[in-house]
Amino acid sequence: LSEPLAGSDVASMTTRATRDGDSYVIKGRKAWISHAGHADFYTTFARTSDDGGRGLSCFIVPGDAEGLEFGAPEKKMGLHCDTVREVIFNDVRVDADRRIGDEGQGMAIALSALDSGRLGIAAGATGLAQGALDVAAAYAKEREQFGRPIAANQGLAFLIADMEAAITSARATYLHAARLRDAGRAFSKEAAVAKLVCTDAAMQVTTDAVQVLGGAGYTQDFPVERYMREAKVAQIFEGTNQIQRLVISRHVLA
Ligand SMILES: Cc1cc2nc3c(=O)[nH]c(=O)nc-3n(C[C@H](O)[C@H](O)[C@H](O)COP(=O)(O)OP(=O)(O)OC[C@H]3O[C@@H](n4cnc5c(N)ncnc54)[C@H](O)[C@@H]3O)c2cc1C
Numbered sequence: 001l002s003e004p005l006a007g008s009d010v011a012s013m014t015t016r017a018t019r020d021g022d023s024y025v026i027k028g029r030k031a032w033i034s035h036a037g038h039a040d041f042y043t044t045f046a047r048t049s050d051d052g053g054r055g056l057s058c059f060i061v062p063g064d065a066e067g068l069e070f071g072a073p074e075k076k077m078g079l080h081c082d083t084v085r086e087v088i089f090n091d092v093r094v095d096a097d098r099r100i101g102d103e104g105q106g107m108a109i110a111l112s113a114l115d116s117g118r119l120g121i122a123a124g125a126t127g128l129a130q131g132a133l134d135v136a137a138a139y140a141k142e143r144e145q146f147g148r149p150i151a152a153n154q155g156l157a158f159l160i161a162d163m164e165a166a167i168t169s170a171r172a173t174y175l176h177a178a179r180l181r182d183a184g185r186a187f188s189k190e191a192a193v194a195k196l197v198c199t200d201a202a203m204q205v206t207t208d209a210v211q212v213l214g215g216a217g218y219t220q221d222f223p224v225e226r227y228m229r230e231a232k233v234a235q236i237f238e239g240t241n242q243i244q245r246l247v248i249s250r251h252v253l254a
Pocket of ligand 1: 001007009032035079233241246
């Protein structure tokens with residue numbers, strides 16, 4: 001979906017798919033593509049007309065298609081398991097039957113996929129926060145200063161309480177959205193709320209976990225510094241948290 005000059009503003013993408021007989025020829029450049037160079041297939045959105053967001057279509061492109069090239073892996077602050085690279089389409093020819101849906105349905109397909117994807121990000125972020133709290137609580141009970149466990153200080157115990165409250169409320173938002181989805185009801189707004197609440201909670205909780213561990217939290221001897229770095233990206237991808245606010249406010253003000 002993303003391109004170097006079209007991130008949050010998906011509808012401004014310029015990658016183009018031009019119909020040529022029984023196939024399309026795709027030309028353009030995608031940015032930030034997870035698992036690029038490893039995937040067997042790429043779900044790709046490209047412009048089939050100049051009608052803004054209504055001019056996008058969706059294609060399945062085989063990973064070994066002629067003309068498909070990949071940029072250098074991005075040097076990221078975390079998520080090292082996920083190779084992220086540009087995907088360059090140099091006149092890549094794909095059969096017309098590899099188009100998903102009709103021409104012009106690309107935006108609707110993308111938005112629908114993002115709704116579900118946001119639930120996955122929200123759930124993952126909540127698990128990340130829970131992991132950070134587990135490490136922080138165990139450390140706070142064991143580490144002693146001033147002759148007693150640091151957890152015996154109300155100032156620190158209240159920080160742990162706030163972490164628990166943030167995680168519990170975050171979990172409720174994504175479960176609510178997921179239940180609506182399972183019931184076949186509208187869940188777009190709730191998915192955006194869950195993505196926003198859960199990833200902001202993960203950022204706060206993982207940062208606080210580093211604080212609970214003090215200097216040890218800042219080292220790679222404990223996992224919380226990594227959790228903090230992993231939490232950051234969840235506020236950015238699958239639509240930044242500013243874009244979630246855009247989605248939510250449009251629903252509320254419609
Ligand atoms: C590790 C990683 C993996 C990714 N994987 C994929 C992938 O597999 N496929 C894919 O398509 N993309 C992927 N992305 C891209 C990701 O979805 C984009 O980074 C994201 O949508 C934001 O786009 P951008 O980076 O161009 O930021 P921009 O859109 O340039 O935004 C920059 C800042 O401006 C803010 N902003 C922009 N517009 C508004 C507005 N209207 N109101 C308020 N604030 C605004 C944003 O919130 C952000 O803070 C990945 C990104 C990362 C970091």
